[in-house]
Amino acid sequence: MQLAVNIAVLAAIYALISCGYVLIYRATRVLSLAHGELMMLGAYGLYATASLFSGHPVAAVAAAGVLALAVGVLVYFALMWRMTGESVLAAVLATIALGILLRGLMALAFGTQTRHPLAELGWTNASIAVGEDAFVSGVGLVLVLATAAVYGLLFAFLRFTRWGIRMRAAGQNPLLAAQRGIGLHGIYALAWGLATFTGGLAGMLIASDAGLESTMVVIGLKAFPAALVGGLDSLAGALLGSIVIAAAEVLMVHHVDPLLSDVVPFFILLAMLIVRPWGFFGSREELDRV
Amino acid sequence: MSDVLLRLERLEVVYHRVITAVQGVSLEVPRSGIVALLGTNGAGKTTTLRAISGFIGLDDARVTEGAIVYGGSRIENRAPHRITAHGIALVPERSKVFENLSVAENLEAVVPRPGADRRRLAESIYELFPALARLRAREAGYLSGGERQMLAIGSALACAPDLLLVDELSQGLAPVIVEELVGRLRRVRAELGTTILLVEQNAHVALDVADYGYVMENGRVVLDGTPERLRAHADIQEFYLGAGGGERRRSYREVKQYRRSRRWYG
Numbered sequence: 001m002q003l004a005v006n007i008a009v010l011a012a013i014y015a016l017i018s019c020g021y022v023l024i025y026r027a028t029r030v031l032s033l034a035h036g037e038l039m040m041l042g043a044y045g046l047y048a049t050a051s052l053f054s055g056h057p058v059a060a061v062a063a064a065g066v067l068a069l070a071v072g073v074l075v076y077f078a079l080m081w082r083m084t085g086e087s088v089l090a091a092v093l094a095t096i097a098l099g100i101l102l103r104g105l106m107a108l109a110f111g112t113q114t115r116h117p118l119a120e121l122g123w124t125n126a127s128i129a130v131g132e133d134a135f136v137s138g139v140g141l142v143l144v145l146a147t148a149a150v151y152g153l154l155f156a157f158l159r160f161t162r163w164g165i166r167m168r169a170a171g172q173n174p175l176l177a178a179q180r181g182i183g184l185h186g187i188y189a190l191a192w193g194l195a196t197f198t199g200g201l202a203g204m205l206i207a208s209d210a211g212l213e214s215t216m217v218v219i220g221l222k223a224f225p226a227a228l229v230g231g232l233d234s235l236a237g238a239l240l241g242s243i244v245i246a247a248a249e250v251l252m253v254h255h256v257d258p259l260l261s262d263v264v265p266f267f268i269l270l271a272m273l274i275v276r277p278w279g280f281f282g283s284r285e286e287l288d289r290v
Numbered sequence: 291m292s293d294v295l296l297r298l299e300r301l302e303v304v305y306h307r308v309i310t311a312v313q314g315v316s317l318e319v320p321r322s323g324i325v326a327l328l329g330t331n332g333a334g335k336t337t338t339l340r341a342i343s344g345f346i347g348l349d350d351a352r353v354t355e356g357a358i359v360y361g362g363s364r365i366e367n368r369a370p371h372r373i374t375a376h377g378i379a380l381v382p383e384r385s386k387v388f389e390n391l392s393v394a395e396n397l398e399a400v401v402p403r404p405g406a407d408r409r410r411l412a413e414s415i416y417e418l419f420p421a422l423a424r425l426r427a428r429e430a431g432y433l434s435g436g437e438r439q440m441l442a443i444g445s446a447l448a449c450a451p452d453l454l455l456v457d458e459l460s461q462g463l464a465p466v467i468v469e470e471l472v473g474r475l476r477r478v479r480a481e482l483g484t485t486i487l488l489v490e491q492n493a494h495v496a497l498d499v500a501d502y503g504y505v506m507e508n509g510r511v512v513l514d515g516t517p518e519r520l521r522a523h524a525d526i527q528e529f530y531l532g533a534g535g536g537e538r539r540r541s542y543r544e545v546k547q548y549r550r551s552r553r554w555y556g
Binding site for chain 1: 343346369370375385391401402445446448449
């Protein structure tokens with residue numbers, strides 16, 4: 001039972017992060033390799049707003065959310081916007097450079113010691129019993145619920161709202177989308193904003209659960225196989241990929257060796273790339289574009 | 291021509307900063323008219339349409355000379371979505387619909403001109419193309435060629451354009467379907483008052499529906515006139531309407547091209 005709870009929480013973490021990879025890839029056909037760093041920036045954002053709005057935790061969380069969204073939009077207009085019309089490789093390299101830059105800047109600004117944004121907010125992470133012999137941390141539970149809410153809202157947004165439909169259209173055929181009156185930069189900026197928001201949310205929750213340190217980037221990196229295994233342009237795929245990776249990781253760590261934790265996701269990724277390179281739900285023809 | 295909606299003045303388009311695809315093209319499209327642009331592959335017809343509807347960064351093409359005057363203002367080198375907002379919509383030659391979206395979503399994704407009545411537009415599109423109403427929930431990738439062309443025209447009309455640019459209406463479609471589509475275009479003009487600029491290789495279709503025609507070769511306009519005049523022209527008969535010649539025409543093509551060029555360019 002405890003294993004199932006652990007799998008659920010880890011899957012929620014991966015899913016919340018990997019939907020950002022999918023959102024950006026789906027709308028702009030660019031693989032953002034700065035997503036792990038942007039996630040960590042979201043966590044540091046919460047830490048900063050928590051000290052800024054001390055005594056008003058709800059305001060601090062809301063401010064951190066808005067900040068994450070704004071950072072995503074800013075990244076698009078300051079950097080990725082200029083990559084339109086360049087090769088996809090140039091854009092991906094730009095995200096790698098951005099990631100390294102952000103990592104350095106965060107180390108400069110916040111140091112390398114472990115921070116605890118949750119304590120800063122004045123909240124505690126209670127342990128909640130699930131059934132008879134299993135426990136989940138309060139933040140872990142929030143993580144699962146937040147991930148479910150984010151996926152539900154994203155599905156509804158992409159399926160039923162006009163902006164969501166336009167985002168799918170722009171991802172499929174940018175030229176035609178522009179000819180149909182859709183402003184591509186607005187759509188792309190929205191995709192970056194939403195992706196950075198969900199990534200940042202994941203970062204905030206992980207930091208609240210386990211503390212905030214610079215090694216957090218690794219978790220963002222491990223969510224990348226989840227997105228790829230699912231198929232980079234499918235949200236349902238990212239969800240399934242996250243569950244598969246999380247289950248494999250938790251089971252291997254429990255039954256074989258805890259040191260396998262960082263190995264398993266990438267092993268599964270390699271196996272998947274050999275057997276079914278386009279992932280569970282990805283479209284086949286997208287493959288050559290990455 | 292009294293009220294000119296679109297005018298190209300000595301338009302020149304250059305790809306990748308070196309390749310000139312359109313050189314000094316001038317033409318006029320009167321309001322509520324249907325004008326055809328004829329020519330073989332590589333004549334520069336599609337590039338001309340794309341220049342009017344706007345290039346994006348991916349194309350690496352620019353209007354380097356001349357002007358595109360639409361409704362009194364110059365629009366060359368503007369972003370495509372701004373041109374659409376101005377009232378020009380293109381039905382492209384290839385990849386003309388969003389294949390992974392349903393028919394209804396294809397129409398929903400469109401950003402119509404400011405002030406346009408979305409619901410009434412959708413109604414008139416479904417009325418014009420009842421097949422689309424029936425296939426509303428179908429994914430566009432599963433439509434037949436004719437249905438796809440209808441959806442492409444429908445979603446261009448959903449932009450509420452004054453000027454509809456149609457690239458190769460007849461390409462890859464059965465004659466009976468082409469005839470039906472031509473009928474719809476006539477209705478579009480009659481009922482919505484939309485002006486149409488039609489690019490075609492099929493001269494039969496183009497001269498059947500248009501009020502006026504231009505013929506392009508090697509990036510230039512070489513001939514223009516009413517359909518009657520163009521139909522009567524010896525070269526149009528021989529090269530576009532397929533009268534006489536038969537198999538021999540193909541083998542003498544190079545020679546003909548030379549003779550024709552001499553005659554047209556003086």
